[in-house]
Amino acid sequence: MTTADPAPDAPGLDPRRVLVFREVARAGSLSGAARTLGWTQPAVSQHLARLERDAGTALVLRGPAGVTLTEAGRGLLARADAVAAELRAAAGELAALAEARTGTVRLVAFPSAAATLVPDALAALHAERPEVRVGLEEAEPPEAVAQVLADDADLALVFGYDGPPDGLGPLAFTALYDEPVRLVVGPGAGAVRLADLADADWVGGCPRCRGHLVACCEAAGFTPRVQHSTDDYVVVQNLVARGVGVTVLPETALRAYRHDGVRVLEEPALGRRRVGLAYRPGAETVPATAALVAHLRRAASTI
Amino acid sequence: MTTADPAPDAPGLDPRRVLVFREVARAGSLSGAARTLGWTQPAVSQHLARLERDAGTALVLRGPAGVTLTEAGRGLLARADAVAAELRAAAGELAALAEARTGTVRLVAFPSAAATLVPDALAALHAERPEVRVGLEEAEPPEAVAQVLADDADLALVFGYDGPPDGLGPLAFTALYDEPVRLVVGPGAGAVRLADLADADWVGGCPRCRGHLVACCEAAGFTPRVQHSTDDYVVVQNLVARGVGVTVLPETALRAYRHDGVRVLEEPALGRRRVGLAYRPGAETVPATAALVAHLRRAASTI
DNA sequence: TCGACCCATAAGTCATGCTTGGGTCCATGA
DNA sequence: TCATGGACCCAAGCATGACTTATGGGTCGA
Numbered sequence: 275m276t277t278a279d280p281a282p283d284a285p286g287l288d289p290r291r292v293l294v295f296r297e298v299a300r301a302g303s304l305s306g307a308a309r310t311l312g313w314t315q316p317a318v319s320q321h322l323a324r325l326e327r328d329a330g331t332a333l334v335l336r337g338p339a340g341v342t343l344t345e346a347g348r349g350l351l352a353r354a355d356a357v358a359a360e361l362r363a364a365a366g367e368l369a370a371l372a373e374a375r376t377g378t379v380r381l382v383a384f385p386s387a388a389a390t391l392v393p394d395a396l397a398a399l400h401a402e403r404p405e406v407r408v409g410l411e412e413a414e415p416p417e418a419v420a421q422v423l424a425d426d427a428d429l430a431l432v433f434g435y436d437g438p439p440d441g442l443g444p445l446a447f448t449a450l451y452d453e454p455v456r457l458v459v460g461p462g463a464g465a466v467r468l469a470d471l472a473d474a475d476w477v478g479g480c481p482r483c484r485g486h487l488v489a490c491c492e493a494a495g496f497t498p499r500v501q502h503s504t505d506d507y508v509v510v511q512n513l514v515a516r517g518v519g520v521t522v523l524p525e526t527a528l529r530a531y532r533h534d535g536v537r538v539l540e541e542p543a544l545g546r547r548r549v550g551l552a553y554r555p556g557a558e559t560v561p562a563t564a565a566l567v568a569h570l571r572r573a574a575s576t577i
Numbered sequence: 578m579t580t581a582d583p584a585p586d587a588p589g590l591d592p593r594r595v596l597v598f599r600e601v602a603r604a605g606s607l608s609g610a611a612r613t614l615g616w617t618q619p620a621v622s623q624h625l626a627r628l629e630r631d632a633g634t635a636l637v638l639r640g641p642a643g644v645t646l647t648e649a650g651r652g653l654l655a656r657a658d659a660v661a662a663e664l665r666a667a668a669g670e671l672a673a674l675a676e677a678r679t680g681t682v683r684l685v686a687f688p689s690a691a692a693t694l695v696p697d698a699l700a701a702l703h704a705e706r707p708e709v710r711v712g713l714e715e716a717e718p719p720e721a722v723a724q725v726l727a728d729d730a731d732l733a734l735v736f737g738y739d740g741p742p743d744g745l746g747p748l749a750f751t752a753l754y755d756e757p758v759r760l761v762v763g764p765g766a767g768a769v770r771l772a773d774l775a776d777a778d779w780v781g782g783c784p785r786c787r788g789h790l791v792a793c794c795e796a797a798g799f800t801p802r803v804q805h806s807t808d809d810y811v812v813v814q815n816l817v818a819r820g821v822g823v824t825v826l827p828e829t830a831l832r833a834y835r836h837d838g839v840r841v842l843e844e845p846a847l848g849r850r851r852v853g854l855a856y857r858p859g860a861e862t863v864p865a866t867a868a869l870v871a872h873l874r875r876a877a878s879t880i
Numbered sequence: 881t882c883g884a885c886c887c888a889t890a891a892g893t894c895a896t897g898c899t900t901g902g903g904t905c906c907a908t909g910a
Numbered sequence: 911t912c913a914t915g916g917a918c919c920c921a922a923g924c925a926t927g928a929c930t931t932a933t934g935g936g937t938c939g940a
Contacts, residue, residue: 287668289592289660305917317898319919330675335859338747338906338917342728344863345681346674353667357592357660364656365590371649372633378648425645444641444937556638560647608886620929622888641886641937747906 289357291325295333296354298322299347303340376405377562382418383410383431384480385505387549389530391450392431394573399566406562414480415439419552428563430552431570435486436545445552448567450574453525455486455544458510459537460517468543472496475519477510478503487522490544511536526577549574592660594628598636599657601625602650606643679708680865685721686713686734687783688808690852692833694753695734697876702869709865717783718742722855731866733855734873738789739848748855751870753877756828758789758847761813762840763820771846775799778822780813781806790825793847814839829880852877 297307298318308315326333333350334341343351370376383392396408413421415432419441422430432439435455438447457468468490478484478500491498501519504510507527514521515535524547528538551570557563600610601621611621629636636650646654673679686695699711716724718735722744725733735742738758741750760771771793781787781803794801804822807813810830817824818838827850831841854873860866 287664287671289596289664292664292667293592303917314899315918316900316920320897323919329671331671331864332859332862335857336918337857340917342857344860345865346671346863349670349674350667353663353670356663360656360659360663361590361592361595364595364653367652367656368590368632368634368649371652554638554640554645556635557647559635560649561634562648606886617930618887619889619931623928626888639887643886 287328288325291321291328292350292354293358294318294321295325295347296351296358298334298341299343299351299354306340370405372561374403374406374561374565377560378407378409379429379560379563379566380409380427381411381429381431381566382413382421382427384414384418384433385412386507386527386530387431387433390526391549391570391573391577394576395566395569398573399569402569403562403565406565408566415482416441419443419445422552422554425554428553428557428560429566431549432552433547433549435547437548438550439552442552444555446555446558447550447552448558449548449550450571451526451577452546452548453577454540454542454546455522455524456528457520457539457541457544458514458523458528459520459539460514461535461537462517466539468541469494469496471498471520474498475502476500477513477519477521479510479521479523480505483522486545490522494543507531508533529577590631591628594624594631595653595657596661597621597624598628598650599654599661601637601644602646602654602657609643673708675864677706677709677864677868680863681710681712682732682863682866682869683712683730684714684732684734684869685716685724685730687717687721687736688715689810689827689830689833690734690736693829694852694873694876694880697879698869698872701876702872705872706865706868709868711869718785719744722746722748725855725857728857731856731860731863732869734852735855736850736852738850740851741853742855745855747858749858749861750853750855751861752851752853753874754829754880755849755851756880757843757845757849758825758827759831760823760842760844760847761817761826761831762823762842763817764838764840765820769842771844772797772799774801774823777802778805779803780816780822780824782813782824783808786825789848793825797846810834811836832880 294307294311297310298304301307301310304318304322305315308318311318322333329346329350331346332344333347334343381392392410396410399406399408411421411427415430415434418427418430418432419439421427422445423443430445434440438449459471472491472495476487476498478487484500484503487500488498502513504513507523508531510521510523511531511533513519515533522544532538551567553563558567597610597614600613601607604610604613607621607625608618611618614621625636632649632653634649635647636653637644637646684695695713699713702709702711714724714730718733718737721730721733721735722742724730725748726746733748737743741752762774775794775798779790779801781790787803787806790803791801805816807816810826811834813824813826814834814836816822818836825844825847835841854870856866861870
């Protein structure tokens with residue numbers, strides 16, 4: 275239910291004029307207000323005259339030594355002060371955000387990225403800008419992208435195989451790094467090529483990783499038997515080291531943790547994994563977000 | 578101690594643009610905001626672009642289906658809503674004052690005027706505009722004028738002899754009525770002219786009334802012996818009726834109360850008393866004040 | 881592939897807003 | 911007493927700013 279405007283033809287008060295009136299009230303004269311505004315006196319006079327015309331009543335009484343407020347003017351001054359306070363507060367908040375002195379970035383990252391890259395970046399960001407807060411959540415790339423699309427997150431740290439992930443929709447993507455995918459086998463295995471592992475048992479990762487594995491194997495002429503699945507690259511290596519199966523892992527996972535009992539083999543047929551950030555176009559210009567992106571990029575370059 | 582501006586070159590947010598941004602946020606798109614504002618889409622786009630330039634950060638992220646707010650935009654929206662609420666409230670208050678639906682008039686009146694004129698006017702005003710409040714104080718003309726000059730009152734009901742009162746300074750004066758001053762004597766007196774009362778005892782009124790009496794008597798060739806003084810025209814007539822002395826009273830005082838035991842004589846030498854209103858120039862345009870003035874004038878015309 | 885919707889940019893025109901240069905009224909001081 | 915200065919208003923000129931039209935890019939859905 276919308277309340278009907280009491281005056282349908284009301285032009286609504288021009289907020290700029292209201293602030294000019296506030297200066298007049300504070301200075302006690304039109305000339306004084308003009309001086310503080312850096313204007314000439316007639317300019318203030320015209321603004322005030324039109325404001326009074328819009329208001330329908332006098333706001334000040336002109337005297338030889340300046341002006342005094344009417345009842346309407348006293349009431350409006352209180353409102354004008356509130357308006358000025360809000361604008362001042364808004365300007366302060368915006369300045370803090372613009373300088374990235376403060377702000378909150380909602381980051382969604384895939385689980386294993388949270389292992390090294392994200393902690394490094396967050397630590398550096400916090401050291402540089404202690405007031406910037408980062409909300410971190412873990413989600414696989416498809417869910418992470420969905421969260422950004424739904425405006426539940428600002429930044430998604432995602433990966434794709436041999437290129438950016440798909441399903442980005444209108445989101446922008448910027449790569450952080452690109453890494454090879456390795457073949458990881460047990461100590462007793464003699465095979466060194468993917469095609470030799472048609473009869474092996476496989477340990478898969480997340481659904482998309484498994485999909486990529488299956489695609490690579492089929493390109494090599496067989497369909498892998500995936501017996502176990504886990505995201506955890508420590509668990510995976512323990513399984514492989516004990517001969518339960520073989521697997522594939524990206525380079526960074528192996529650099530974060532390397533089990534002594536596995537062999538890591540180069541296998542170009544497994545392609546490369548591209549890790550990067552997905553975000554709504556323009557979000558990279560938000561200062562706090564830009565700061566986090568910069569630190570993520572720096573952390574990625576040291577991997 | 579003034580706090581230094583955090584950004585000395587800050588242009589300060591243009592409040593009009595802030596309200597435009599608010600419409601964008603509420604509509605969810607620039608085009609939608611343009612429609613509700615009755616503008617074209619580029620107009621809104623330019624306003625928002627400049628506001629973002631002034632703010633130093635993006636406020637919305639442009640998407641193919643509209644815009645979504647950034648953190649800065651969400652913060653600014655809250656402030657903008659507060660600004661809009663203040664402006665709306667101010668407009669409502671001003672409208673009520675402009676229509677004289679409400680308002681407060683501070684009236685200072687000389688004591689005997691409060692007897693008939695002021696009550697009549699206040700009753701009529703209250704019947705017509707029950708929300709308009711009148712603060713009534715009693716004071717003799719010089720004090721009443723001083724109160725208006727000091728902005729402690731809006732309207733002074735004052736009188737002067739043979740013209741407006743003096744000491745008005747920059748105040749405006751408008752006459753309400755003009756009345757003769759009568760000679761009031763006891764029942765036994767045979768004299769009918771002022772000059773015959775050189776040896777009588779006199780009852781005086783307020784200081785200025787006494788001054789006028791003395792001036793008239795001196796013009797008639799004698800200095801009156803003023804033995805008693807009271808403002809109250811009932812008391813005065815009682816004193817005169819009992820032969821304590823003679824006095825002068827304005828016509829309205831005699832119409833408000835007439836003691837049977839006094840004789841009232843016309844005496845042109847006593848001049849006339851002019852009753853009117855003193856006010857700061859422009860104050861008569863304030864709607865509530867204008868309404869009171871109109872009712873005072875109407876009440877005066879029926880005297 | 882087309883059309884509908886979103887947005888940005890460029891250029892033009894018109895209105896607004898500020899300035900300059902008058903003028904009046906009051907107060908103050910020589 | 912008159913002159914000065916400070917307050918305000920009014921009228922006119924002019925430049926800035928704001929809104930318009932016109933155009934182009936982009937995404938989504940039919």
